[in-house]
Amino acid sequence: MIRPKVILSRAMEAGLVVVGLAVLWAGDPNDWLVVWDVLAAVYVVIWAVRLLRNRREDDPEEWLAEVQGDWAALLAIGLASAVGLVAVVSMIANVDEKFGAPAKAVAAVAALLAWFLLHLGFAEQYARTYYALLPDRTLAFPGSEQPNLLDFAYFAFTIGVSFAVSDVETHHRDIRVQVLVHSVLGFFYNAAVIGVAVGVVTGGR
Template identity: 30%
Template sequence: MTDRGRGVSASIRITVCAVVGVLAGAVVAALGIWWLVPLAVWDIAAVVFLAWIWWSVWAVDAAGTARHARRDDPRRGASDGLLLAASLASLLAVGIILVRASHSSGATKDLLIGASIISILLAWSVVHTVFCLRYARLYYQGAPGGISFNEDDPPSYADFGYLSLTIGMTFQVSDTDLQAKAIRHTATRHALLSYMFGTLIIATTINLVASLGQ
């Protein structure tokens, strides 16, 4: 199986996504839609990141997952933190945009609301993608283990994606057992962040509904 871009370091990947996002923001600014620039930068950067990651790892088998997860990248932790911070910051930008939408009408209002919805979905997806990759790294560091998926076959990225989405949507694990302290600590942080993220999404949704009613 080919690597399909899995050898690229996290820092290079983040840099490429940021550059593409900034270029998209410059295009939006050149069109005179300056108030949409922050979301344009985030949305395009997030789309590139998500497409790059999932195109690279979704169909990877367990052996390929282990090779990729064990690949050393000293800047990976900082890159993950930057992505999570950017995801939360994007929600603040959404709040500002929704305030503007409440004072707009017609096509402008529809554009603002549509961009806000897309930004929320992308931010949510980025957060749980970051944790999916982190669970894989923790599992395959050293001797594989720390998470029981209740089957003999070793897990692939699709399995870690399942775990990440389960915690992200329910704030708990379901049919997987977390057997290592580092993984349990990560899952706790993930659940807390997901809860906070969910609260922000609910608040943003309420504002969105209020904007639609005006």
């Protein structure tokens, strides 16, 4: 049975996609982008609360139930993230007048939130894959025989900022495929976020 928290996550991801499309199509996208920022921020805060509540001794079956799904679940959060980032880039590229300070702040926050959403999605995907393939140890976390959500978030965000796996070892082809996809997407996301930052500073074109 699908948990209410999972249903809420999927609903919020769908909402992010819809609002992101509204940003792309709206004549005045600023208000819609504010809505997208709020939804994305709530999503990230909920995820952070789950992360803080998660403890090393927790039963994996308990918290894994909140990250149910497979590649479709990753696709949902990835799409929500991508639509938001594309909306911001499009808005900056097509702006006809100088950005005001509020619009700059909204655009910058949206770009950062889109970046966070991508790596949160991959953190959950790594967790699902790891426990689905047991007893094979697809990832080796030093000092963590039973890795929790914090470990997988550490792994995902390390890839996101450095395109490296740090001290975590990969021991399975399925994980390597995911790391490859994650690294390539992360490269383009980082480039887009830098582009947004430049656009915000220069006021558009």
